[in-house]
Amino acid sequence: MSVAENKPAISYAEILRLAWPASVAASVTPLLGAVDVWALAQSSRPLDIAAIGLGSVIFSLAYWTFGFIRMSVAGLTAQAAGAEDEAEARAALVRGGVIGACIGVALVVLQFPIGLAAFQLLGTGSEASAETLAHGRTYFDIRIWGAPFALASYAAFGWLTARGRTDFLMAASLFMTLLNIGLDYWFVMGLGWGAAGVAYGTLIAEIAGFFAAMAFVLVLLKDHGGVKMHWRPQEFWKAERLSRTVAINFDIFIRTMLLAFCFAWFVQRSGAFGDVTLAANQALLQLFLFTGLALDGTAIAAETLVGRAIGARDRATGKARYVQAVRKTFLLGCIAAVLFTLFYWAAGSPLIALLTPEGPIREDMNAYMPWVIISPLIVVIGFQLDGIFIGATRSREMRDSMIVSAPIFLAASVWLANSWGNHGLWAAFSLYFILRAVTLAIWLPRIARSFDS
Template identity: 80%
Template sequence: MNQIATDITYRKILRLAWPASVAASVTPLLGAVDVWALAQSSRPLDIAAVGLGSVIFSLAYWTFGFIRMSVAGLTAQAAGAEDESEARAVLIRGGLIGGVIGLCLTALQLPIGDFAFLLLGTGSEASAATLNAGREYFEIRIWGAPFALASYAAFGWLTARGRTDFLMIASVFMTVLNIILDYWFVVGLDWGAAGVASGTLIAEIAGFFVAASLVVIVLNDHGGIKCHWNLKDIRDPLRIKRTVAINFDIFVRTLLLAFSFAWFVQRGGAFGDVTLAANQVLLQLFLFTGLALDGTAIAAETLVGQAAGARNRSLAQERYHVAVRKTFILAGIAAVGFVVFYALAGDAIIALLTPEGSIRASTKAFMPWVIISPLIVVIGFQLDGIFIGATRSKEMRDSMIISTMIFIPVSLWLAGRFDNHGLWAAFSLYFLLRAATLAIWLPRIGRSFAT
């Protein structure tokens, strides 16, 4: 046990976690930069338009987040079993799935856009100008879908190979490029929501090629680009069947998660443009917190997946328990740190991101929900990492079904009684329900290592 504990050290977990945290948190950080850029322009209410348009991509991209998750879990298990051929086959399958889905989204952009904005406009007090600007945002950014979704496979594969540093490099590159383009298009050229979309489109395309280049470097470190490729493994019917089953479960799980975020944004629109814009600012901070905490969850994905693939089951079981315990401890410390940070710096952050006036005042009124959010989301995020590494997709799916079924009616009731505070309360309860349901099923994973 001492040897195992020494193998999975806090230093090793941090080496995996901190680059993954940076990589994960730069995505909502980009959303915050979008908000800042629009606040400096002559069209600050386009913040609400980007909120509406981006929720469609959250729904679409998060729905197909199963690509990254399944590739990460299956690759980690293949690496644990020292099966390089299967590790590469997982990469190819994931990349093909992502690229094809992205092409389909691009081809179907007109009916998708019509349907999405019909739903977003139903029961909303958002103005026609806001809805039109949101539609323009969608019509520009959709062209990056094939590149964004194919990148998911590369990101999951790099994570499973323990190269979270490469994951960070690709993500930071995309974000920095997007920030530069945001400033140019939005602040300089005053393109508003269209400028935000254009910057994101270019960054997603460039990011794909950077991620692909980093994958090539890792392939060179594991036998070379030309070695270990086996077409038979890529086409193996049993492995394809397993991949499809895992992907479908995580697809349902992630679709419901993305739908819940979309529902939150849409319900916020019922309180008008100002509240919708304030919720968009706070949602970026909420996502930044959760995804920054996701670093230890990604470390758990890698360590649990490698343990699940190991041939020595006794050793694998011990490694699993050490990985779970130590990643949870680090995640809890990080969550408390974020609570303290937001409590001390919340007003300064809001002042930086919002124009003075009604949007800033509304954002401050609901900031307490963001301050407590690290403690609310940390357990669910950490459990996600464990279940992904163990490829226990069925439990992830069922947990999300239960949580969403409760969240929708509760959000209607609480928002009806307490307005936007009620909506935030229901949203927080939703994340607690996800954690509770996964915790009930966690012992199944530990028992599976004994067989």
């Protein structure tokens, strides 16, 4: 009997143990955005929803662009864990944390030119009012100070995921979200600060979330030999290791920058239809993201399981477990997508009523809600493939997929929006996710073949 046959099979229970906390952790970010929408909708300044839509898109662009920190740390740590190399697993955490903190400090230092350029671009060709743009700038000026903490947290989150402790990831994310919700209520509903209140709540929560994540990292270090063990500082910046880290990070940087730009483009083009449609699209986008990121739980499970399979010393064992991870996470992801679609079909109107009061914003949300209803079926394949490619650290294919898909989306968004208005914009956005899935699926067999080389 082979080593692969002796190795216990990956069970659905193991996948669910990793996936459901990761789903909760991933979905709290758009849930927080939905709470922002709700708080502002109930306040005396409901059109500040459009303002935070403009302001937050800058952070989406920046933070998603630097999402390579979480992804590269997750992939490299999972492979180190599969090879039972504890020192390299810790080195991946240090490299990612230092890179994230340095980028965050650079964003703070360069905040004035970044803000000036970003709001000029967002205001170009937009029908958003001067007041909306001004409140969006206020949101940006406050929240930017949390960048070093938010980006350093990415390394901790990726590391916790790769070590199989998605429960710690969930706990840190929930703590940050619940704190932010409480601060939102106080600052917006209680003090009437509008977009500035949302920004202060997010800033405080991001700083607190960093310290919560690091506390869980310390707990996990104690469980793997102790906090003081397995450190090899001389290898943190070793040329060979650093070169691989930089190469992976650069490819995922390009990929994620294009992804974030496409989301930013969607929001900017929403502004062409006026403040009301911009506010409606911003609110619907939170539901869209909630669905996609909740589905990301099985993708995050795939990151961990695929990474460990790639790192396994016995190639036959690794390939067998890789195939199991791909098939079983795909199946669970697709089941979840169907359930989310049924949920939005049944509960879409009540959710909209919960988020917004009677009026034009609610009317627009109801008109475009069908795109959110079908979104789980559209995004699930691409999200799942992302997890597989991250675990395998196949960053070049992820980059190339986005290079192909993004320009097609940009062209389609202009053409379809001119023909069908905001429905055309949503149609182009959906096409974009389909293209991402198709291109990654074409390159998927390369990973299985790598086990035979």
